[in-house]
Amino acid sequence: MANTSDGPILVPILGDQLTRDLASLRGRTKDDTVILMMEVWDEATYVKHHKQKIVLIFSAMRHFAEELRDAGWTVDYVKLDAKDNAGSFTGEVARAVEEHSPRAIHVVEPGEWRLRQDFDQWADKFPCEIEILADDRFISTQSEFDEWAEDRKEMRMEYFYREMRRKTGLLMDGDKPEGGEWNYDSENRKPPKEGLDAPERPLFEPDAITCEVIELVEDRFGDHFGRLEKFGWPVTRDEAEEAADAFFAERIECFGPYQDAMVHGQDDLFHSMLSTSINLGLLDPLELCQRAEKAYKNGRAPINSVEGFIRQIIGWREYVRRFYWHQMPHLQKANALNAQRGLPEFYWTGETDMRCLADSIRSTRDNAHAHHIQRLMVLGNFALLAGINPREVQDWYLVVYADAYEWVELPNVAAMILYADGGKLASKPYAASGNYINKMSDYCGDCRYSVSKKTGEGACPFNPLYWHFMDRHRDRLEKNARIGRIYSTWDRMDEAKRQDYLDSAEEFLDSLTPADSAWARN
Ligand code: FAD
Ligand code: DLZ
Ligand code: SF4
Numbered sequence: 441m442a443n444t445s446d447g448p449i450l451v452p453i454l455g456d457q458l459t460r461d462l463a464s465l466r467g468r469t470k471d472d473t474v475i476l477m478m479e480v481w482d483e484a485t486y487v488k489h490h491k492q493k494i495v496l497i498f499s500a501m502r503h504f505a506e507e508l509r510d511a512g513w514t515v516d517y518v519k520l521d522a523k524d525n526a527g528s529f530t531g532e533v534a535r536a537v538e539e540h541s542p543r544a545i546h547v548v549e550p551g552e553w554r555l556r557q558d559f560d561q562w563a564d565k566f567p568c569e570i571e572i573l574a575d576d577r578f579i580s581t582q583s584e585f586d587e588w589a590e591d592r593k594e595m596r597m598e599y600f601y602r603e604m605r606r607k608t609g610l611l612m613d614g615d616k617p618e619g620g621e622w623n624y625d626s627e628n629r630k631p632p633k634e635g636l637d638a639p640e641r642p643l644f645e646p647d648a649i650t651c652e653v654i655e656l657v658e659d660r661f662g663d664h665f666g667r668l669e670k671f672g673w674p675v676t677r678d679e680a681e682e683a684a685d686a687f688f689a690e691r692i693e694c695f696g697p698y699q700d701a702m703v704h705g706q707d708d709l710f711h712s713m714l715s716t717s718i719n720l721g722l723l724d725p726l727e728l729c730q731r732a733e734k735a736y737k738n739g740r741a742p743i744n745s746v747e748g749f750i751r752q753i754i755g756w757r758e759y760v761r762r763f764y765w766h767q768m769p770h771l772q773k774a775n776a777l778n779a780q781r782g783l784p785e786f787y788w789t790g791e792t793d794m795r796c797l798a799d800s801i802r803s804t805r806d807n808a809h810a811h812h813i814q815r816l817m818v819l820g821n822f823a824l825l826a827g828i829n830p831r832e833v834q835d836w837y838l839v840v841y842a843d844a845y846e847w848v849e850l851p852n853v854a855a856m857i858l859y860a861d862g863g864k865l866a867s868k869p870y871a872a873s874g875n876y877i878n879k880m881s882d883y884c885g886d887c888r889y890s891v892s893k894k895t896g897e898g899a900c901p902f903n904p905l906y907w908h909f910m911d912r913h914r915d916r917l918e919k920n921a922r923i924g925r926i927y928s929t930w931d932r933m934d935e936a937k938r939q940d941y942l943d944s945a946e947e948f949l950d951s952l953t954p955a956d957s958a959w960a961r962n
Contacts (some may be wrong), residue, residue: 445568448514450542452533454555455483457548457847458504459721460511463573464546470512473681473881476536477505479520486554487835487960490666492588492673492808493842494657499650499675500720506649507676516540520656523858530565531559534910535811537566537603546568551575551761551847553768572792576762579604579726579754585762593761595864598623601755610729610750611736611743623751624635624744625696631880632701638689643672644679658679665788665839665959670806673716673842679716687712692735696745700813702881704795707803712749712810715843718757725753752812760851762849763865767851774854775830782954783832794901795887796877797822808842813880815841820857821872825905827912830860837961868922871909895937895944907938908945 451464451473465473479498498520504519506519516539518525518532526532533545538838549572550556563570580600588603590594602622605611611618647656654668674680687695694710699821701709717723729750736746764771786792790801800814810819815837824827830853837845837853855865874891878884893899909925911916918924930938 445541445543447541447543448472448474448537450474450476450533450540450545450568451506452478452529452545452547454529454538454548454550454552455501456551456719457575457721458500459724460508461577461724462546462548462578462721468546470514473513474536474540474542475505475508475513475515475517476518476533477501478518478529478534480518480525480528481520484520484661484687487839487962488664488962489838490808490842491657491661491664491668492666492671493844494664495650495668495671496673496675496716496842497720498653498656499646500722502649502653503676507931513881518717520660521755528558530562532684533562533566537568542568546571547673548573549844553765553772557598577721577724578758580758580762582762582765583915585759586766589762590764593864595766596867597759597865598756600682600759600762601751604754604758605750605807608726608729608754610733610754611747619695619743619745621747624747625751627744628696628748629703629880630697631708632698632703632882636698636701636703636706636709638694638698638706639686640709641713642679642683642686643670644674644682645828646671650675652864654722658772665805666808667806672806674722678724680714681724683717684712684714684731686722686947687714688731688735688740690748692745694718694731694745696742696748699748700817700880702796702811702813702818702877703797704799704884704886707807707809707811709811713809716809719751719843719845719848725757729753740894741829755834757848760848763851763855764847767855767861767864767895771854771861771922772831772834774860776856776860777827777916779827779858779860780829781827781949781952783823783828783836784826784952785955786953787813787836788955793888794822795889796883798879799883801920804840808840810841812903815852816857816870817872817880819874820853821870821876821902822905824858824869824871825902825909825953827909828858830854830858832859832955832957832960839960861922868920869909869913869917871906871923873906877902877949894941899944901945901948904944904948907941911938911942 453475484494506517507516524536559572577894598857673685692709698710718725732746732749735741790798792798796818800818804810834853837849855861859869878891889900890898891900894903
């Protein structure tokens with residue numbers, strides 16, 4: 441539409457764009473800009489997010505608006521409870537266009553595909569110019585990834601990661617990787633030793649702003665999943681910096697070796713616990729990687745820890761961001777393994793005798809967080825083996841984690857844990873029996889099930905489920921060079937044993953109660 445105004449530039453800033461270094465603010469003058477921040481029903485309810493996730497986002501938004509105002513910016517901030525709240529980004533932008541008559545809207549692209557579809561309509565809806573800017577808080581660009589992915593049947597993160605190492609110069613010795621290897625993962629699989637105890641991360645006492653939001657969330661979203669009692673996420677840049685300082689001072693040294701370890705009741709271990717702050721925009725991912733590299737150079741952390749941390753960020757995080765946009769919208773519907781079972785109720789209640797699952801769900805409920813290996817090899821592995829429908833698993837992960845946005849959740853769920861993309865991301869399904877969990881955790885000792893028992897009453901359910909999964913996907917997986925050899929073990933078992941596995945798995949699957957879908961969506 442034609443530009444009919446000589447008003448200011450309207451700059452909408454979304455809940456996960458909380459940095460003054462945002463592309464839409466760069467170069468702008470304060471007296472010619474109105475920043476628009478919106479708490480809207482559509483975003484708060486398109487899935488029924490964990491209560492802590494809504495508190496985190498609203499509180500961080502309110503603190504950021506205050507920071508901007510203190511720095512002299514004009515901020516039009518719409519609270520969820522405002523009487524004239526239009527309920528959606530597009531509705532609120534329409535109201536703001538009426539009120540401020542901007543000559544243009546400059547907005548940084550949203551992280552989610554569904555929102556991009558809406559924003560692309562703005563040019564027809566509003567009487568001013570619309571500029572949708574690339575989100576350059578990422579290290580890679582979409583065109584870089586698309587070019588790299590072109591003609592590749594399989595898009596392995598490892599090779600993309602090497603490109604990112606070269607691009608950033610992180611852990612590079614000329615054109616060679618520091619220490620001679622690109623990846624030190626083989627040193628990062630230490631099982632938890634007896635008494636493994638990590639320093640506690642800082643938890644941040646809710647201030648007046650956060651307390652107000654907690655009240656709002658209890659009042660308006662009381663039926664959403666999760667507890668608020670332990671809320672302690674950083675909601676400002678200063679708090680996020682303090683959380684990062686604590687990680688680099690106390691935990692990075694052991695981050696690598698114990699990256700895949702799980703200990704009952706220890707929810708953070710040596711993980712950075714920084715994903716919520718990075719995704720909100722409170723911390724800069726490249727700066728964190730540079731700090732990690734410095735820790736290695738100063739001799740304060742070993743290469744396997746530092747390389748592992750950097751790979752999670754400039755490797756996995758960058759890769760899934762780009763993979764998401766490369767694969768949308770079909771990734772959302774992908775179901776290569778034709779998994780159709782409903783999500784079990786215990787994902788919401790935590791009521792299961794499987795101790796590994798119960799502990800991972802407890803942490804999810806109490807903290808809106810579970811660490812990577814719980815998400816992948818406990819909760820994800822179960823969903824894969826049990827053949828849970830990808831849409832239901834996606835909704836669950838999007839709801840329950842405070843760091844969950846579709847661009848990062850969906851590739852991890854659909855492609856990494858469920859193999860629903862048919863193997864574009866992962867070279868094989870991450871399927872494992874109880875053995876893996878037993879090796880990497882202290883869960884099994886006190887579990888009602890016996891990890892060493894393979895079938896029948898009291899056997900660890902992961903054991904028969906593993907073979908049930910392998911058997912039902914034989915046609916596809918037998919050809920896979922990384923997993924296909926397992927079928928010779930299966931074939932060597934006698935017929936009765938194989939049947940026993942299949943019957944045990946069936947019996948277990950039949951015993952599962954499907955969840956009420958109202959947990960995830962209104
Ligand atoms: P650390 O272990 O300290 O890792 C450092 C950082 O690396 C993280 O903060 C994160 O920014 C990044 N990172 C690590 N692994 C990944 C990954 N696989 N993809 C993207 N970034 C990664 N992460 C999210 O931020 N949001 C999600 O919605 C999300 N959903 C996931 C779903 C599944 C099924 C799985 C297997 C993983 C998911 N992850 C997600 C990735 C990872 O589990 C979390 O980033 C991590 O647990 C956050 O805790 P941390 O900050 O202590 O991470
Ligand atoms: C997740 C979320 C929620 C719960 N609420 C809001 C909101 O009210 N206002 C807002 O600007 N952003 C919110 N978000 C985050 C958006 O959904 C986010 O910008 C997209 O998920 C894009 O990644
Ligand atoms: Fe989990 Fe099986 Fe170990 Fe129980 S025995 S904790 S169900 S892996």
